[in-house]
Amino acid sequence: MTKRPLGGYFLTSKAKPTTRQRNLLKVLNLLQQNDSQSAKNLSIQTGLSIVSINKLLDVLDNKHLITNGFLNTSGRRAKTYQLRADAGKLGIFQLIESNGKILITYYLCDLLGQIYQKRQATKPLESLDYLLDFIKTMTLKERPIKIIVGVPGVELNALLQISDVQSLQGINLTAAITTATGIDALIVNDVNASTYGANKKSDQENITVGIYFPKNFGPGVGVVINNHLLHGADGLTGKIEFGTVSSNDKTQEIIQHLQNIISLLNPNLMIAYIEKLNLSSGEINHIKQTIDKKLPLHQNYSLIFDHNFKKDYLTGLIAIGRQQFLHDQVVD
Structure with a gap:
């Protein structure tokens, strides 16, 4: 395969x-x-x-x-x-960091994103078994056509090799979910999903970059070029934790990341998801002004700080799940 x-x-x-x-x-x-x-x-x-x-x-x-x-x-x-919105329903599981813990929210929706059910797990994610039990419970009575799980991590060679959730590290999560439920599953990186969800689709050349700053974990980046997510040769595009930026000052760290990304990719849209950091309006203005001074020739991009990460994340998971389902209906 x-x-x-x-x-x-x-x-x-x-x-x-x-x-x-x-x-x-x-x-x-x-x-x-x-x-x-x-x-x-x-x-x-x-x-x-x-x-x-x-x-x-x-x-x-x-x-x-x-x-x-x-x-x-x-x-x-x-x-x-x-x-057709009713061609099938998607089971979306959104894993998201909150105060150092990973919360799980389930959404049952149609192909166009209409949500019919929303449930949050009673406890934060604590183990693979807990996640699988929650997924089985949510999909038992009304079975979706496909399960899409957004995770703060990257699946490489069928294994979740980079993850903020230690209990999922090294797990073939796709296979585990499909075996437990009998429903095809798809694993999607959280920042990739949010950037894809926020991307302004265009017939012309279009580059959207999203950078997400969780409160207790390292930042991650998603890159969408001409409506396609960029993964890279090893599937590691956007893992900026392996880069050289390092600062004890959070605003300086953000400035350095944004300067590197904008100067390298010159995106149409640059989204900084910073809501978890609780920065003041003064700190955000300082970041914007500093970037303007450091990159005076870059004038045709939009730098946005007020996008809602969770909302874009969900939009992206639905869009990716829909595309996978439609592809399966045509090709497989």
């Missing part, structure tokens, strides 16, 4: 997709970026003929992945196509 990146994360498949499958995925990716699309717009964006687009839409309709509606324009009704 090989792995290849699609839509910002690694997808598993037994074979490379055929030309038709690749075209189906192109259409699905475009439908995910917009609420609705006409066949004509899909034809223009993909470079495929209207006849080919209509055939692809028929395939997706037969798989119950899309629905259609109508848009009134200049007195004429144009047929439009959208993803």
